[in-house]
Amino acid sequence: MFESYYGFAHPPFSKDISPSEFFVHDSHEEVLARLGYCVKERSIAVLTGEVGSGKTVALRALVSELDESRNTVVYFFCLADLRGFYLTLIEALGGEPSFFRAQLASQARSLIANETQHKKKNLVVIIDEAHQASIELLEELRLLSNDSMDSRSPFALILAGQPILRRKLHLTALNALSQRVALRCRLGGLSLEETSRYVRHHLGRSGRSDSLFSDDAVALIHRSSNGIPRRINNICTQALIAGFLDKKNIIDETTAKRAAAELEAD
Numbered sequence: 001m002f003e004s005y006y007g008f009a010h011p012p013f014s015k016d017i018s019p020s021e022f023f024v025h026d027s028h029e030e031v032l033a034r035l036g037y038c039v040k041e042r043s044i045a046v047l048t049g050e051v052g053s054g055k056t057v058a059l060r061a062l063v064s065e066l067d068e069s070r071n072t073v074v075y076f077f078c079l080a081d082l083r084g085f086y087l088t089l090i091e092a093l094g095g096e097p098s099f100f101r102a103q104l105a106s107q108a109r110s111l112i113a114n115e116t117q118h119k120k121k122n123l124v125v126i127i128d129e130a131h132q133a134s135i136e137l138l139e140e141l142r143l144l145s146n147d148s149m150d151s152r153s154p155f156a157l158i159l160a161g162q163p164i165l166r167r168k169l170h171l172t173a174l175n176a177l178s179q180r181v182a183l184r185c186r187l188g189g190l191s192l193e194e195t196s197r198y199v200r201h202h203l204g205r206s207g208r209s210d211s212l213f214s215d216d217a218v219a220l221i222h223r224s225s226n227g228i229p230r231r232i233n234n235i236c237t238q239a240l241i242a243g244f245l246d247k248k249n250i251i252d253e254t255t256a257k258r259a260a261a262e263l264e265a266d
Contacts, residue, residue, distance in 0.1 A: 012206035012240075013233040019064035022057055023201045023229075025194045031185045035062050038183050039071070039124050039156045044145060046130075046169065047160040049187030052230025055160045058187065059126055062158075063211035072115055072124045078129040078192050089125070108144065112154050123155035131161030135173050142177040189227025192219060198232060213239070216253035224260035235260050 001018045003011060009200055022028075031047065035058070038045035045060045067266050074092040079085050086104035093111040115123050127133060127141070138159075145153045159165065169178040177185070190198055196218050202210055217239070225231035236251075238259035243251045 002240045005244045006212065006240065007207060008205040010136060011237070012202045012208070013237045015233070017205075019061050021205050022061055022196045023073070023198050025198070027082050027187055028054065028058060031058050031187060032062055032065070034183050034185050035059075035158060036065070036231060038068065038158060039122065041182070042122065042153045042156045043182035044153070044157045044177075044180050045159070045183040045185065046165065046181050047158060047185045047187070048096070048163050048165050050189075050228060051162060052228045053187040053189065054229050055187055056128060057229070059128060059158070059160060063124075063126075071124055072119075073124045073126065075126045076128065079127060079137060081134065085140070103142070105140075108152075112144075116154055124158070124219070125155050126159060126160065128160050129162075130159040131165035131168060133159075133161075135171070138168075138174055138177055142180060145180070189225070190229065190232070191227065192222045195222040195225070195227055195232060198229065202233075202236075212233075213251045213256070214253060217251050217256035220253050220256045220260065224256075224264075234263055236259055238263055 002008075002108055035045055035047065037043075039062070047055055059075075063075070065102060066073065073095070074089055076085065076088060083101055085106070086101075087097045089108050090104065093108075093115055095107060095111045098107055103150055112123060115121050125141075130138075133216065141157060142160075145155065145157050166184070168174065168227070196215075199218055199221070200211055203210075211218075213236070216246050221232060221239070225235055235256065238260075239251045239256045242259050242262075243255050246255065248255060
């Protein structure tokens, strides 16, 4: 449809994008630097942001920069329970999970020690959508990372989630974990100037060298999306479809406004 009409090699605002093609803005660079430090120091970091602000994109970018020969990354998305965590961790480290839950923790500790002390690899545990994790699981993560009598942690731990995660860590039951968090990062929306560069970046990687979106259209998209990348993607895609149906060569403010209104109605 609109891809061929506008001369795109592929959909410009798709989430199917390689880390090398990510749009990098100031907040993104700062988050990557902080998370990189967390990995190096094997500390605990908390990354929060609204839905669609780019948390998972930042995590993918971080992992892509890590040397696979020196780092082992275990990624979890929306963990269900403590047993599920241990089963996945143990299997990721090459073990065969015990049938008995009571043995899973000690089994995981042995495999972590083997990974870090014998294989000499840096272990990075990433929990995405961590705001959904139970208090029991979060406390277990603290205990697992505190295996050396409160000295150097055996692995780096990154907790990423929506802003509610910050409030959750203030709960009395998680006070000990909160005190061990070394770095707290927050991803907000893009500025108007960053939104403009973001749109041009994605158009460019799809084969368009011009802006295609008028300045007024970009300004409206920025206001409607609050600078949240996923919302920008959705509005731009909707606007391109509308522009194609109306046979427009430029996405103007009227088309962008229509697209934003249609998405808002949903």
